[in-house]
Amino acid sequence: MTKPVPNSSRFVSLGLFTLLVSVPQTLLAQVAEGSAFRVDRINALVLVLVFSTAVLLYTKWAKAGKPLYLRKIPGLDAVEEAVGRATEMGRPVLFVPGIAELDEIETIAGISILGRVAKIVAQYDTPLTVPVRYPLVLAAGQEVVEQAYIEAGKRDSYDKDTVKYVAGEQFAFTANVNGYMMRERPATNIYMGAFFAESLLLAETGNAAGSIQIAGTARPEQLPFFIAACDYTLMGEELYAASAYLSHEPIMTGGLKGQDFVKVLIVLCIIIGAALVSFGYGEWFINLFEAV
Amino acid sequence: MRTTVPVAIAFLSGLLLVTAFFFRADTFVGGLSQELTVWLTIVGGFTLLLGVVSIVRVNWTAIQRRKEGWGYKILTILAVFAMAIPSVLSPDWSPLFGRAEGSVYDWLFQNLQMPMMATMFATLAFYIASAAYRAFRARSAEATILLITATLVMLWRVPMGEYILDQLPGDIPAFLNTYVMGGFNMAVQRGIIIGAALGAASMSLRIILGIERTYMGKG
Incomplete structure (x- = not known):
């Protein structure tokens, strides 16, 4: 009997097939008649292919049962403990999925983590509040939280106003969330997503309210503020790894290992490039990486 | 079905946008990716209604239950409609409508919303001082x-x-x-x-x- 092929595998095969077939054809077309393909972006295409291959290979190995080591991320290990603290104190958990729209990958990462956190919160029967700035994020957040409550077997405990739209303006949103923190004194504040000037306003207010705080953002300019005011901070790539890390699913962790592999390649390129430039032979090597 | 269709849409949209990066904007693929961006804006516009429903329901529930600070909730709901309704009405009916200079929306924006936002931003200096101290x-x-x-x-x-x-x-x-x-x-x-x-x-x-x-x- 044939084993049914999972949907993801079909998409993987289809994606690879499309890339493998379309790329050489497009290149040929460009050479032949000066087509619309951006030959000046061929370096990016090579990187995309190498990266995709690495991620898919590691995902395949992870699915096959090969053990993959993931380093500990203390901020994520602390999530369950922080929710437990809120339960013991009888106070709510506040989750802010950033202030960017849903087309930002950081917001999607935040929403993914929200799903994991909501499941833990549902299991502990702890109140959760998720203020959002955009209606699209509201819709996605409500869907994710409802599903988490259903999976935790706590459908009846789900309140549709757990995820709520509070304001469309950056500082109106901040004022609302800060007011909530000072009034309700949530035991745990989790900030995951894209943050801008309001990052410190939120984190300092949470600190003043005595909450345990876990933050994560990929914006380097906001990281110092979170580090100064929060108990745990996920930096850059850790935000994107959080969902996979919390899932403990091999198929998800495979993507992280593929990412690490490409990082090693980039470090090697930096070392080779630095050596070549130091000896005056680096011009051609720099041109390989020129962004257009 | 509830999973397969969204995953298929995500796959096709993602593949299209990645592919479009390698094509010029005036090509079919380039044009299609720009079209998708317009769709996102249109969908986002429609979801604004969801936001209004959410903000009214949350605040109205607080008012009904006489939660602490319920008076401010009334102000919030009034503010939502005071800003929104005159701004969507045609300026042909009255110079107070629309979003041009002299309209209700413009007056509220210039005299209430802007100063409040500036005040919030200005408080950042004090937060920086306390965070820096720590x-x-x-x-x-x-x-x-x-x-x-x-x-x-x-x-x-x-x-x-x-x-x-x-x-x-x-x-x-x-x-x-x-x-x-x-x-x-x-x-x-x-x-x-x-x-x-x-x-x-x-x-x-x-x-x-x-x-x-x-x-x-x-x-």
Whole structure:
């Protein structure tokens, strides 16, 4: 009997097939008649292919049962403990999925983590509040939280106003969330997503309210503020790894290992490039990486 | 079905946008990707109604239950409609409608919303001071290095501080510029940016291929 092929595998095969077939054809077309393909972006295409291959290979190995080591991320290990603290104190958990729209990958990462956190919160029967700035994020957040409550077997405990739209303006949103923190004194504040000037306003207010705080953002300019005011901070790539890390699913962790592999390649390129430039032979090597 | 269709849409949209990056904007693929961006704006516009429903329901429930500060909730609901209704009415009916200068919307924006936002932003200075005090307390060797470096960089960034540094022996501004900002700081920032970019690409790939479904509440 044939084993049914999972949907993801079909998409993987289809994606690879499309890339493998379309790329050489497009290149040929460009050479032949000066087509619309951006030959000046061929370096990016090579990187995309190498990266995709690495991620898919590691995902395949992870699915096959090969053990993959993931380093500990203390901020994520602390999530369950922080929710437990809120339960013991009888106070709510506040989750802010950033202030960017849903087309930002950081917001999607935040929403993914929200799903994991909501499941833990549902299991502990702890109140959760998720203020959002955009209606699209509201819709996605409500869907994710409802599903988490259903999976935790706590459908009846789900309140549709757990995820709520509070304001469309950056500082109106901040004022609302800060007011909530000072009034309700949530035991745990989790900030995951894209943050801008309001990052410190939120984190300092949470600190003043005595909450345990876990933050994560990929914006380097906001990281110092979170580090100064929060108990745990996920930096850059850790935000994107959080969902996979919390899932403990091999198929998800495979993507992280593929990412690490490409990082090693980039470090090697930096070392080779630095050596070549130091000896005056680096011009051609720099041109390989020129962004257009 | 509830999973397959969204995953298929994510796969096709993602593949299209990635492919479009390698084609010129005036081609079919390039045009289609721009079209998708317009669709996003249109869908976002429709979802505004969801936001209004949410904000009214949450605040109305608080008013009904006479929760602490329920009076402010009435103000919030009034503010939503006071800003929204005159702005969507045609300015042909009255100069108070629409969003042009002299309209109700413009008056509320200029005289209430803008000053309130500016006030919130201005409070950031006080928050920075308290956060800096906590971060720069010299409680360990690392914190002391951070304190000294941050003090020198802050001094260097203001004219009077730069003057003071110029009076000291050695070229401290050049050291700060070359080694601290252009060396350690830039190296760390780039490391974070490269890691974040790879993380974003990896997550995008997981979403496009349907491996990551947590954003839909699955998995």
